[in-house]
Amino acid sequence: MAHFLIYKREHGSSIEKELYRDMTIPELIDRLLLKRAVSFMGARDAYMLMSGKKGVDGWENVGTPAETEPLVLKDVLSYDEIKLSAFLFVSGPTECINSGSRRNCGVLDDDDIEKEAIIIGAIGPRFKRLNRMDYEDMVISKTQNTAERGYGEHEAPTRCMDVLRHTYTRDASLAKHAWRQLWAELYQVHSYTYEELSARLAGAASDRYVKLPRGGAWFDNEVYYKRICILAETVLLEAEGRARGRSVFLNVVGCGLGVWKISPHQTDVYVLTFLERIRAMLDEEALDHITDVNFAYIGTSKSVTALFADRSEDKESAAKIMFLKNERHPKGTCIMFFFLSIIDIPNSRDSPV
Structure with a gap:
């Protein structure tokens, strides 16, 4: 809980930074219990809120400038909070x-x-939802587990053009990497990119990694x-x-x-x-x-x-x-x-x- 608040204060959106600025851990726990939906299900995140309002999709925008009523951070949980509330x-x-x-x-x-x-x-x-909640921790796929999405070791650029490019993308890059490190530290595992893990396994399944039926992705049994x-x-x-x-x-x-x-x-x-x-x-x-x-x-x-x-x-x-x-x-x-x-x-x- 403490690491989550620290992360959001440092890397969150302006809306999130305002919400979490002075929030305590007990207040966060209250929020995770009181702001959750009555139901939340399916690949399109069909929902019913405490207010009785129903709909599908839109949860990825909660807490961002793109959020719209009724899915706004002051009233409902963000996707990151939903993941945390599962604990x-x-x-x-x-x-x-x-x-x-x-x-x-x-x-x-x-x-x-x-x-x-x-x-x-x-x-x-x-x-149920790609690249969200437990999927991002336990599934290693070609499209999800990339350096651009924060997986693997974070390396500082050395070439001049890469340094200049990194100057404008640094905040987003560091935020994604920090998010992945937060969960990797919780489970005490290395954050692999798909290429890293595939090279290590050489296509062979193991007790820890199981090949999923579709898409060539791996499932991490240890996590x-x-x-x-x-x-x-x-x-x-x-x-x-x-x-x-x-x-x-x-x-x-x-x-x-x-x-x-x-x-x-x-x-x-x-x-x-x-x-x-x-x-x-x-x-x-x-x-x-x-x-x-x-x-x-x-x-x-x-x-x-x-x-x-x-x-x-x-x-x-x-x-x-x-x-x-x-x-x-x-x-x-x-x-x-x-x-x-x-x-x-x-x-x-x-x-x-």
Whole structure:
């Protein structure tokens, strides 16, 4: 948050510099929560605002001289803020009115069910819009990952004409590079251009880089893993903190694995990352109350699904992890529903109920 404010004060538009000039981190967090859209979806960014106004496109202009009503920075988030806001989580209590079956249709049926639960709202990686949000961090493509867009090492020009040209483009060039460095530092990775990475890989895929089906782009598994680590650890710690002495049944959905997904392999990495963080936190004795973790309606490969097979040698394991098409949530536990945030409209694969 602090680095974001510093960046905008230095490299933002005149509108952004005015807005962020005296803004504190708590004020920024309030803004990220209060100025977001009710819905924001699709490749054209179809939206509905808190005011009830609807439309498509135009978000790239928010915070620039080209912004127009109703998409103006004083009233809505800019695209950069939307990306930052995806790292905010909101949780709170809710009442259960039925068993939570897949297609319960909101019909009241409160016999023999747990009456209360906690909803944890989170936002997964979004790849629906080219060159925006998580796409710019995790996808390495020929058109996006160029020096002109801030990727790679920033090199000062040496030739006379290049120096003169750089004098007039320096601010824009430095701003783009600084933006890329901000996120590269968060994930602790090198910011590659497409040419740099292609030369390094020589066309061969690796455990870290997966070739995407179209366009010859690469997908960075390490950055995706670190993004999901943030999500998983936050959800697990929030569930643990809200347990208050009770056992927790944590219902995990595929956050970002519906219409936002760009590659089928993401599902396996998502689940394996959750398992890895659960194991690590159990070893650290950080999870004392989470007894059950249910991965709801997440379709993994056969090799990952096999990890959840009921093998006799695992009977005494302290970790109890389920991977079910769960039709009822257990009574007698503190239920934690892990849902997508209000900014995301999930499709049928994203939601467990």
